[in-house]
Amino acid sequence: DIQMTQSPSSLSASVGDRVTIACRASQGISDYLAWYQQKPGKVPKLLIYAASTLQSGVPSRFSGSGSGTDFTLTISSLQPEDVATYYCQKYNSAPATFGPGTKVDIK
Amino acid sequence: QVQLQESGPGLVKPSGTLSLTCAVSGGSISSSYWWSWVRQPPGKGLEWIGEIYHSGSTNYNPSLKSRVTISVDKSKNQFSLKLSSVTAADTAVYYCARIPYSWGQGTLVTVSS
Numbered sequence: 314d315i316q317m318t319q320s321p322s323s324l325s326a327s328v329g330d331r332v333t334i335a336c337r338a339s340q341g342i343s344d345y346l347a348w349y350q351q352k353p354g355k356v357p358k359l360l361i362y363a364a365s366t367l368q369s370g371v372p373s374r375f376s377g378s379g380s381g382t383d384f385t386l387t388i389s390s391l392q393p394e395d396v397a398t399y400y401c402q403k404y405n406s407a408p409a410t411f412g413p414g415t416k417v418d419i420k
Numbered sequence: 421q422v423q424l425q426e427s428g429p430g431l432v433k434p435s436g437t438l439s440l441t442c443a444v445s446g447g448s449i450s451s452s453y454w455w456s457w458v459r460q461p462p463g464k465g466l467e468w469i470g471e472i473y474h475s476g477s478t479n480y481n482p483s484l485k486s487r488v489t490i491s492v493d494k495s496k497n498q499f500s501l502k503l504s505s506v507t508a509a510d511t512a513v514y515y516c517a518r519i520p521y522s523w524g525q526g527t528l529v530t531v532s533s
Contacts (some may be wrong), residue, residue, distance in 0.1 A: 314482065317509045347519075347520035347521075349466075351466075356515065356525055356526055357466065357515075357523060358522075359514070359520050359521060359523075362520050362521070366489045384445050400465065400466055402466075402468075402520060404519050404520055407470075407471060407479030407480075408468055408479065408480075408481050408482065409456065409464060409471070409519050410468060411458075411466040411467070412465075413465050414466075417429060
């Protein structure tokens, strides 16, 4: 089975900073990669699907890139409401494995 | 916009069977999508449990495969999860989802005597 890794596992950045989270698949998954934001006690919120397509209603400061095995989620200007844990997930085939998550907070 | 809603007991005894149902509204479960279950233990990450197609075809997480059964009821537009021989490690919020687009609100299931 394909394994998903994320880096870093956590980060602390200042408001307005550009933040980048990496996700790597152990084998190629084309662009079948989603990014979610999850705040404590809340349902994971879809931010990006198909590696780079912004879900409707998601602020444009979020963007995704990559294909194959290496993917990136970028927050262009970190806002206080972006404090959350971010997960990537492959969905090209079963099992639809999640990455371990990246916790983002404000410095 | 498809909506999903989980239901089922919030407390299951150790060695028992966890049973949850996901009601689908705003769309047909017979559409060309796979329907999934995902869980999240308290304070931990997300774990994909398995999925089902309206035909009844299923895929399961290899780590849970021996204990998991997912079924579909097209007449009721819903699908279900059964997880047998549960332990405290199965305590989690369980979500049903149409990956990656639509998720239910989640339901906490606690395994305890």
